[in-house]
Amino acid sequence: xxxxxxxxxxxxxxxxxxxxxxxxxxxxxxxxxxxxxxxxxxxxxxxxxxxxxxxxxxxxxxxxxxxxxxxxxxxxxxxxxxxxxxxxxxxxxxxxx
Numbered sequence: 001x002x003x004x005x006x007x008x009x010x011x012x013x014x015x016x017x018x019x020x021x022x023x024x025x026x027x028x029x030x031x032x033x034x035x036x037x038x039x040x041x042x043x044x045x046x047x048x049x050x051x052x053x054x055x056x057x058x059x060x061x062x063x064x065x066x067x068x069x070x071x072x073x074x075x076x077x078x079x080x081x082x083x084x085x086x087x088x089x090x091x092x093x094x095x096x097x
Contacts, residue, residue, distance in 0.1 A: 002079040006087045015052075016054040019031065019057050020058050021058050030096055037049075039067055056071070057085060
């Protein structure tokens with residue numbers, strides 16, 4: 001499974017980011033520009049995922065890792081964000097609400 005750190009994510013330009021946390025978690029604060037697609041609904045929205053390579057984030061990295069493994073098995077070019085949104089906030093990066 002491909003992974004990146006939140007520092008690498010912060011430096012990443014023009015790579016879509018899918019946030020797989022639930023809607024209330026996303027609303028409480030998310031990485032700017034992240035697309036909300038809760039893990040519980042992602043199977044119903046596969047056609048809405050980016051065509052190009054993209055990153056997946058959750059709160060700590062566990063849910064996103066499961067999603068990434070599943071999507072990679074389907075042939076998608078996807079990368080897990082290690083440490084998730086919690087690590088992003090811990091680094092002092094901005095969040096949107």
